[in-house]
Amino acid sequence: MPPPTTVELLWGTTQRPKRGPKPALTLDGIVAEAIALVDAEGLSALSMQRLAQRLGFTKMSLYRYVPGKEQLTALMLDAAMGEPPKAAGAQQNWRTGLRDWVEALFARYRAHPWSIELTLGVRPLGPNEMGWTEAALAALAGTGLSGSERLDTIVLLNGHARSLAQQVSSMSGDGEVQFTEQFAEMMTAASGRYPEVQAAFAEEAAAPAGKGGANDALRFGVERILDGLAVLIDQRN
Structure with missing residues (x-):
């Protein structure tokens, strides 16, 4: 049987086996753990190997539920959108x-x-x-x-x-503070060349x-x- 396509996984049209032992993992659980990983560390941290380690399973175990990273990220996006x-x-x-x-x-x-x-x-x-x-x-x-x-x-x-x-x-974290400090330095270096920029930012700050x-x-x-x-x-x- 060929692996399910992205559309089949997204829309739940894949045929799941009705017999045999209860699956150790669920597709929803895999997706939820993947979202938790990238929420914490960013999309670049996601790999099938890293996700398998977090779930306590082998990478090959994940492939029974989702064929690859392309399908996984599609499921993650739809779940995150809600x-x-x-x-x-x-x-x-x-x-x-x-x-x-x-x-x-x-x-x-x-x-x-x-x-x-x-x-x-x-x-x-x-x-x-x-x-x-x-x-x-x-x-x-x-x-x-x-x-x-x-x-x-x-x-x-x-x-x-x-x-x-x-x-x-x-701008999250220290980004806003850093920009404020850099902006003050830029305005000093500009020596009054951008009066409208300076006035607008001063008004916003006040x-x-x-x-x-x-x-x-x-x-x-x-x-x-x-x-x-x-x-x-x-x-x-």
Whole structure:
């Protein structure tokens, strides 16, 4: 019997043997342990050998459940994405639905920064990831936008969440402190050549507690995208 394809594993269409001894491992358990590993050490730390050691089994044992790293990372991505946020019911308008959608997506990227790298390129989508697309399209149903326009809206919002999550992840830990120190040094070296840059950063630094930061940057971008989308929807209607 040939090994299961990535699509078969993602969508659970593989035929599992119904007889014989109870499996010592489960596919869900393997995926959960792999996610714990890369959450702690990054995607570069993942290998079938390293994962097998963490599980207390041989590498060959893992191949009974997942053919290789390509299939494993696809399963990890779909599990890390989880299910999309539930719509608040029929009274929820498209703007609220998309806002909730992108904020929840940003939170998933923040929780698992490595997932961003795995979303690149041509690849099969799992049921959770497909569910996120379905949820965003459903929020835009009845707006008068075409299928292409609704899909482009998803790309635009997803791109904003992804790029900001990447930036925030790179600034985690001591990164923000380091940047602040380096920025002060750069402004001293610049000798007043960039007054608008210096003024903007000074104003941000003086903002009340809770203002600025990743969440404000996310919401500001999302609201501007939704403002433009509202104009287009009004034109359609």
